[in-house]
Amino acid sequence: MISQDAPDAKIPVPRGPVPMPPPPRPRRTVELTIDGQSVAVPEGATLLDAARQLGIETPTLCFLENLTPVNVCRICVVEVEGSRTLVPACSRKAEPGMKVSTDSERVRLSRKLVLELLGSSVDLSTAPQIQDYMERYDAKPERFGPPAPPARAGERDAARPGHHHPPGVPHDGCAATVGQPVKVDNELYVRDYSKCIVCYKCVEACGTDAQNTFAIALAGRGFDARISTEYDVPLPDSACVYCGNCIGVCPTGALMFKSEFDMRQAGTWDESQQTATDTICPYCGVGCTLTVHVQEEKIVKVTSPLDNDVTRGHLCIKGRFGWEWVNRRE
Template sequence: MVTLTIDGEQVTVAEGTTIMDAAKQVSIRIPSLCYLQGLIPHGACGVCVVEVEGERTITRSCVRPVQQGMKVHTNTPTLRNIREMLVELLLSNHPAECFVCERGETCELKDLASTLGVKDIRFDTKPPKFEVDDSSVSIVRNPNKCVLCGRCIRVCSGIQTVEAIDFVNRGDTLIVGPGADKGLGESNCVNCGQCIHVCPVAAITEKSCINEVWDAIDNAEKHVVVQEAPAVRVALGEELGLPPGTLVAGKMHTALRKLGFDTVFDTNFAADLTIIEEGNELVKRVKEGGTLPMITSCCPGWIKFMEEFYPDLIPNVSTCKSPQQMFGALAKTYFAGAANIDPSRIVSVSVMPCTAKKYEAQRPEMCSSGYRDVDYVLTTREIARMIREAGINFAELPDKPAESLMGAYSGAATIFGTTGGVMEAAIRSAYKIITGEELEKIDIMPVRGMSGVKIATVEIGGLKVKVAVAHGLGNARPILDEIRAGKSPYHFIEIMACPGGCVGGGGQPIGFDMAIRSLRGETLYSEDKFSTVRKSHENPSIKKIYEDYLAEPLGEKSHHLLHTKYTPQDNVSKLKNILANLKSR
């Protein structure tokens, strides 16, 4: 332990603690732009400087470890001057577009400027004129607003191990990007959108399709169908001013009808359907000696990651489409038939906590209904913007359920939105499929919570089923490497790209706080707890769709509409074909 003095107060902390972290213990929050809890500090912005008695120069508190007997000052005239000047310099290089900037009140640069009392920018303002990168279908990067804090680089490499972006060039041409004039859309980016959460400004945003959705709603010819993912109902309220973790499923359905969507369904229905298909697939693999462990396929960020970095594990991944895409395929077939609407008139919109879902909906194979299965994907933030724009007082709305045909759901479906939820839902139904009996204790506690990797053994009909759950792609790697080495002890693995699962998805309210993500997850578990139906196979609308339309799990119709295949995206695989051509010539 090390004892030091910060602003006259003695504090004892573990060796290796930074001054920044030590200061928190004496209730001092040193201002910073590039520091973010959960990421490796980088010391880029220089705003967190402090003075240490006896030292000639000021020092950056986010990267400086404490020393025994150190006397630190965090609030002196010199420091106030320096911090103010640093922020003025940043502002002189930043477009003054705050009125029309989508980050609005969540902008950390604006917040910092007002916190530090910056009143005047003493330098000529000269915002850069770089090209905006809109090559990705999910994420837009605007280098002109970038403050070069490097948080996005650190979350992409440190947490997600994707390493899609880094600093490119230097000096006044320095930007963040994939390099070689490549856009994000041509890089190995998996579209998880965690970079959006850590960006202090609006340099990284989702690619919005609000205008297209308004156009569809306003078009009387079109019948607009909407679905909402499990994790949206525990974050939309937060984005609209309610406390984090408030459950707003009923208000959400009401708001969507008020916005003008013609039919309001719920992705949770498709989550239950996924469990039936995926559960049967797992049982089939176990019984018939198929490839094990089987890995979940709901998360499009994970799927792209797998195709980029682990294409050899394609046989391990469930062939089930994600709930969003299952829903999309059924909206223009099953629903079109039931409601007697020409599918060409249906516009299928989804509301997702996710930026990768935008990518998933655009994948070439995702049109098994004969049309684009999902036309537009809105994030939680985008639908909140639409609700605000329409002047709807969200907090006062009455609770209404979604239409039951493709909107009734079980508690098992709702927990899909948090890490471990898919696993728990699958176990509840797999037990029934294998043993023919209902599972008594349906709360599978070992797979809940926010630890990076969770493992459990569940006894199902004499078979000890070993399962693992990972969230955050960096946490998934050791489990995947184990499979690669042929040493995986598991039968079934759930992987979600974002830390926390979908509750922490790239489309959720801005923030990288795991405590808030955990709170959203808790709310999903309590919605499950108070549901009358808590197992996917007991959902009456699921029974109905198999009776009326799909016939049987893994059947011919399911195969066509609900299952998919994967394409290796890594360079080696992509170029193998080209090489084969070259050799044959």
């Protein structure tokens, strides 16, 4: 009904019932078997969805509900009867009659090796989830030798694609790592690529899955593959708009609020002393839900719930970082 206040009240109101979209067609269901149990899932569901429906816990690293699956970490692999190789549960669609094993010997071996390969090459000290997985799968990264010392600043960024780094040079008997100095080039967040497992989540969040800024991408190749700006320019020279959505999706703490990083350096970071309170962002009319993390009456970081209808976990620079003034007492 057009009110009397409408700018042009002469526009005729259509007669008859208000047009409605057609009712959604009932989705077909797909029946399959996982670990001997039958399960029916809507068409288009993944094996991960199906396993979760049965309460079977499947480890994931590069998967996140609010991002497109890239299936690169391979921790979620499962065995499908008739398939030559294991398949990634996070992206493989359920098919009628599939027989899936999520805990076979092959699955456990691959998951264990993936964890050992990560554990022997990446600093996982701020990735408690992966540490839990390593315990569960009895992963022993030290089987591959002691970790090599970290690279110098910029050394990994300068690697030519295809250029060979001979093993044992200069650290014989050591396992190569991605160790390198932390990149601190702005006031808001730091990038510690010693902790990067190359899960692509930050690139997706910076790109079409959330922010459409494209400040970072994959560069290099093979073991030298890395997240980088163009020519490794510092973030202030890049397209970065400091939305912090990359920090929000990082599973290992490689991307971290400067506030958290500084407190960790000072030894004052203590999650047991922190509260998390949901509120609505005061800046604009969108109404994003903020989760404010407070330690000793100071805001230490701001996140947003992944399942929030408005944000899907993503924020902008104001919601993510615009709280410095709250901590000022003068």
